[in-house]
Amino acid sequence: MSGDLAGLYQQVILDHSREKHGFGLAPTADASSHQLNPTCGDELTLQLHATDGVIGSVTWEGAGCSISMASASLLHDLAPGLTYDEARERIALFRELMQSRGAGVEDEDELLGDAIVLEGVSKYVARVKCAMLAWVALEADLAQLDAAH
Amino acid sequence: MELATPLADAEVLRLRRDFPALNQQVHGRDLVYLDSGATSQKPVSVLDAERSFYEHENSAVHRGAHTLAANATELFENARATVARFVGARENEIVWTSNATEGLNLIAYGMSNASLGRGGADAARFVLTEGDEILTTEGEHHANLVPWQELAARTGATLRHIPVADDGTLRMDEAERLITGRTKLVTFTHVSNVTGVLNPVDDLVRMARAVGALVVLDACQSAPHRVLDLAALDVDFAVFSGHKMLAPTGIGVLYGRAELLDALPPFLTGGSMITTVTLEASGYLPAPQRFEAGTQKVSQAIALAAAVDYLSSVGMDRIERWESELGARLVGGFSAIPGVRVLGPGTGVHRAGLVSVDVDGVHAHDVGQFLDDRGIAVRVGHHCAQPLHRRFGVTASTRASAYLYNTTADVDAAIDALAGVRAFFGASS
Numbered sequence: 001m002s003g004d005l006a007g008l009y010q011q012v013i014l015d016h017s018r019e020k021h022g023f024g025l026a027p028t029a030d031a032s033s034h035q036l037n038p039t040c041g042d043e044l045t046l047q048l049h050a051t052d053g054v055i056g057s058v059t060w061e062g063a064g065c066s067i068s069m070a071s072a073s074l075l076h077d078l079a080p081g082l083t084y085d086e087a088r089e090r091i092a093l094f095r096e097l098m099q100s101r102g103a104g105v106e107d108e109d110e111l112l113g114d115a116i117v118l119e120g121v122s123k124y125v126a127r128v129k130c131a132m133l134a135w136v137a138l139e140a141d142l143a144q145l146d147a148a149h
Numbered sequence: 150m151e152l153a154t155p156l157a158d159a160e161v162l163r164l165r166r167d168f169p170a171l172n173q174q175v176h177g178r179d180l181v182y183l184d185s186g187a188t189s190q191k192p193v194s195v196l197d198a199e200r201s202f203y204e205h206e207n208s209a210v211h212r213g214a215h216t217l218a219a220n221a222t223e224l225f226e227n228a229r230a231t232v233a234r235f236v237g238a239r240e241n242e243i244v245w246t247s248n249a250t251e252g253l254n255l256i257a258y259g260m261s262n263a264s265l266g267r268g269g270a271d272a273a274r275f276v277l278t279e280g281d282e283i284l285t286t287e288g289e290h291h292a293n294l295v296p297w298q299e300l301a302a303r304t305g306a307t308l309r310h311i312p313v314a315d316d317g318t319l320r321m322d323e324a325e326r327l328i329t330g331r332t333k334l335v336t337f338t339h340v341s342n343v344t345g346v347l348n349p350v351d352d353l354v355r356m357a358r359a360v361g362a363l364v365v366l367d368a369c370q371s372a373p374h375r376v377l378d379l380a381a382l383d384v385d386f387a388v389f390s391g392h393k394m395l396a397p398t399g400i401g402v403l404y405g406r407a408e409l410l411d412a413l414p415p416f417l418t419g420g421s422m423i424t425t426v427t428l429e430a431s432g433y434l435p436a437p438q439r440f441e442a443g444t445q446k447v448s449q450a451i452a453l454a455a456a457v458d459y460l461s462s463v464g465m466d467r468i469e470r471w472e473s474e475l476g477a478r479l480v481g482g483f484s485a486i487p488g489v490r491v492l493g494p495g496t497g498v499h500r501a502g503l504v505s506v507d508v509d510g511v512h513a514h515d516v517g518q519f520l521d522d523r524g525i526a527v528r529v530g531h532h533c534a535q536p537l538h539r540r541f542g543v544t545a546s547t548r549a550s551a552y553l554y555n556t557t558a559d560v561d562a563a564i565d566a567l568a569g570v571r572a573f574f575g576a577s578s
């Protein structure tokens with residue numbers, strides 16, 4: 001196995017892809033969006049539950065590769081307690097990280113928590129979309145809440 | 150007749166030297182290219198043919214009287230003759246397209262135009278109205294499905310499909326039931342790009358003929374890999390893409406029986422396909438020119454002829470047999486791995502040299518990534534055949550597809566790598 005592959009599939013990622021924190025949709029949510037990656041058929045629905053501008057939790061369901069599943073699971077762990085703006089900031093930073101082609105970004109540890117284990121994905125341009133799927137869904141959820149106000 | 154010696158690893162390794170792209174390393178391993186079903190690699194003779202055209206003959210074909218133009222036109226039309234011979238057709242039955250997808254759209258839009266009254270009485274057999282049916286199959290590439298969905302929507306015709314059985318073969322009992330007096334067109338792939346199944350062309354043609362329906366054959370996965378005689382198969386139209394048969398991208402072929410091509414209204418219109426043009430209306434050239442509007446894909450067509458020459462020099466019968474051996478080896482090896490399910494026919498069934506699998510507990514993308522790390526290139530995803538994947542209860546699969554430059558060692562490397570996938574991803578049962 002090459003070092004790159006080990007970097008891509010860190011044990012934390014493989015664990016999250018199986019454990020899927022936050023998997024299972026709630027009967028209601030404050031916002032919900034469905035995302036599809038048409039090239040590989042990965043699909044994900046992500047619900048946002050919030051109170052007074054602060055994220056309480058995200059719940060999700062979907063089917064896809066280990067990267068997309070682990071990424072949603074990691075996002076579930078990261079999101080609670082963030083304000084909408086903080087969440088948007090994290091999403092922007094995560095997107096930057098994914099586009100860094102392995103170079104990483106500043107403040108990633110502090111702001112992205114365990115999700116930085118996905119840094120290895122940025123070396124595989126074809127997989128960036130997989131990692132982004134849940135984050136794009138959260139972004140769409142936040143936009144829904146904005147539009148509702 | 151003396152039988153040519155079968156292809157074997159030693160000769161294949163010699164052929165492989167003709168393909169520069171195959172001689173490289175990926176992640177520190179020798180590249181094992183098993184994605185020719187998506188697109189093939191190109192031999193030096195094909196690359197040289199294209200380059201040589203630009204170095205010597207480059208000029209506009211069918212236009213102008215200067216020497217270069219005459220030479221270019223000759224090469225361009227010779228290429229058509231070469232390809233025609235290769236598939237058992239006449240020269241005026243070969244239309245250059247950019248790929249198979251465009252060929253299928255050309256037929257669909259020609260019929261659409263006929264249905265709007267273009268082409269007059271000659272085009273009557275292409276007219277579709279409400280109550281007419283177009284019949285495709287559940288196992289098609291999207292290229293042989295979406296254009297017919299659109300054609301049905303534009304004309305009011307109904308699109309039906311022949312279902313696929315659990316083993317990947319077409320439900321011929323259903324075909325029998327579905328092909329009726331209402332059926333105007335039957336379209337299906339010769340070889341499935343997902344299961345490697347060979348569809349029964351003769352039976353389908355016979356059924357279609359009995360009701361007067363037109364037959365379209367998607368030959369994308371057959372023309373590159375087996376002896377093809379379109380006249381003998383008695384289909385009305387066929388399409389294939391050059392890039393899957395050692396030629397460059399940007400060139401494809403539409404075959405049509407001469408009398409049909411001369412009656413089908415054009416799809417793309419403009420220069421080079423006309424007789425007399427006034428400000429109000431125009432007359433059209435006979436086929437194939439009436440379907441070749443605008444500046445043509447000259448260097449690509451010439452390179453396709455070089456590709457066909459290369460394939461012919463090896464021998465399509467030998468290539469077909471070799472790939473069928475590799476296909477059997479792939480399916481045998483894959484299906485023996487616990488947790489791996491082959492989509493379509495299992496061992497012991499005649500198949501093309503391609504096999505798609507579902508790996509229990511591991512997504513196809515992850516499978517592909519793992520194999521890539523060992524230098525093995527396979528295709529992952531739905532291979533542009535979502536309905537067929539849905540039929541098998543999966544959204545994606547992993548496909549290994551062989552060509553004349555693959556050895557048994559390539560196949561064994563893929564089997565060996567696939568056997569390690571579930572353990573790596575912790576999916577062991």
Ligand SMILES: Cc1ncc(COP(=O)(O)O)c(C=O)c1O
Nearest residue numbers: 248249250290292338342369390
């Ligand atoms: C069976 C089949 N039909 C049609 C196509 C479409 O070919 P192209 O994309 O070259 O037009 C393909 C190639 O992917 C194929 O395998």
